[in-house]
Amino acid sequence: MTDISTHILDQRMRSPVYNASGVMCRETTELEAVRHSDAGALVSKSCTLEARDGNPEPRYAATPFGSINSMGLPNHGYRYYLDYAAHYDYTDKPLFISISGLSLADNLHMLDAFQRLKRPLLPEVNLSCPNVPGKPQLGYSFDDMATALTAIHAAMDIPFGVKLPPYFDISHFEMAAEIFNRFERLKFLTCINSIGNGLVVDTDSETVLIKPKNGLGGIGGDYVLPTALANVNTFYRLCPDKQIIGCGGIGAGEQVFQHILCGASAVQVGTRLWEEGAGLFTRLNQELVAIMQRKGYQCLADFRGKLCTL
Numbered sequence: 001m002t003d004i005s006t007h008i009l010d011q012r013m014r015s016p017v018y019n020a021s022g023v024m025c026r027e028t029t030e031l032e033a034v035r036h037s038d039a040g041a042l043v044s045k046s047c048t049l050e051a052r053d054g055n056p057e058p059r060y061a062a063t064p065f066g067s068i069n070s071m072g073l074p075n076h077g078y079r080y081y082l083d084y085a086a087h088y089d090y091t092d093k094p095l096f097i098s099i100s101g102l103s104l105a106d107n108l109h110m111l112d113a114f115q116r117l118k119r120p121l122l123p124e125v126n127l128s129c130p131n132v133p134g135k136p137q138l139g140y141s142f143d144d145m146a147t148a149l150t151a152i153h154a155a156m157d158i159p160f161g162v163k164l165p166p167y168f169d170i171s172h173f174e175m176a177a178e179i180f181n182r183f184e185r186l187k188f189l190t191c192i193n194s195i196g197n198g199l200v201v202d203t204d205s206e207t208v209l210i211k212p213k214n215g216l217g218g219i220g221g222d223y224v225l226p227t228a229l230a231n232v233n234t235f236y237r238l239c240p241d242k243q244i245i246g247c248g249g250i251g252a253g254e255q256v257f258q259h260i261l262c263g264a265s266a267v268q269v270g271t272r273l274w275e276e277g278a279g280l281f282t283r284l285n286q287e288l289v290a291i292m293q294r295k296g297y298q299c300l301a302d303f304r305g306k307l308c309t310l
C-alpha cells in the first residue's frame with residue numbers, strides 16, 4: 001500500500017497536500033469544505049487585528065499560466081479565526097492559522113490570543129504579503145525580520161512557522177537562513193508566497209487585469225514553480241532543524257512529487273485550488289500515488305529531500 005502520509009511536528013497528515021493561505025479559507029464554510037475534502041490539513045486566511053475588506057476589485061485574475069492577485073488581506077479579523085480554532089476538532093486534520101498583523105504589536109497580540117487557547121493549532125506568521133499598500137514585505141527587510149522574530153520567539157511558548165517571500169539571491173538565502181536558525185521554536189518555513197508585484201497585461205484591451213496598485217500583484221501558478229522549488233530546496237539544505245512546507249506552482253501530482261523531492265514535508269496549493277475547487281486534493285493524491293508506484297516508492301520518506309545534483 002503506497003503511503004502518502006506525513007507529519008508536521010508531531011501532527012499526522014493523511015495527505016501532504018492542503019490549501020495555501022488565502023484560498024478557500026476566509027469563511028468558516030470554506031475551511032469546513034477543505035476539512036471535509038481529501039486535503040491533509042487546512043490553513044486559515046491571513047488574519048489582522050480588525051476585519052478588513054481588502055483592496056478594490058477586480059483584485060484576482062486567472063492568467064494563461066497561473067494568476068495575479070492583490071487581495072489586500074481581506075479577512076474577518078483574528079477573533080473570527082480564534083473562535084474557529086477554539087472549537088476545532090484537532091483529531092481530524094492539523095489546523096494552521098495564518099497571522100499577518102499590520103504591526104509587530106498586532107502580531108504579538110494575536111499570537112498570544114491563539115496560544116492562550118492551549119490547542120495544538122499551528123501558527124504560520126505571514127512575513128510576505130506583497131499587497132498591502134504602504135506595508136513592505138517583512139521578509140525582505142532582514143533587520144526588521146530579525147527584530148520581529150526575536151520578539152515573537154520570546155513571546156511564543158508553542159512552535160510556529162513563517163510564510164516566506166521568494167528569495168532570488170544566494171546571499172539573501174544565507175542571511176535569511178542565519179536568522180531563522182537562531183529560533184528553536186520556529187519549526188517550519190513555508191516557501192513561497194506569491195512573487196510580489198508582477199504585472200499582467202491584456203493585449204486586446206491594452207489594460208491591466210486588476211485594479212489595485214496600477215495592476216501590480218502577486219504572481220502564482222505555473223510561472224513560479226522553479227522559484228518555489230529553489231526556495232524549498234535551499235532552505236531545506238540551510239535549515240536542517242526546520243521542516244519545509246512547499247507552496248508554488250502545484251497543479252498536478254508531479255509538482256507535489258517535485259516539492260517533496262526538494263525537501264518539503266507538506267505542500268500547499270493556491271492558484272490551482274482557486275480554479276479547480278476542493279476536488280483537486282483527491283486528484284493530486286491519486287496522481288502522487290501513481291508516480292510513487294511507477295517509481296517503486298512506498299512512502300514519502302523514500303524520496304523526500306533526495307534530489308540529485310550533477
Ligand SMILES: O=C1NC(=O)NC(C(=O)O)N1
Nearest residue numbers: 071072073129131194218
Ligand atoms: O500573503 C498574501 N499573498 C498574496 O499573494 N495575497 C494575499 C493578499 O493580498 O491578501 N496575501
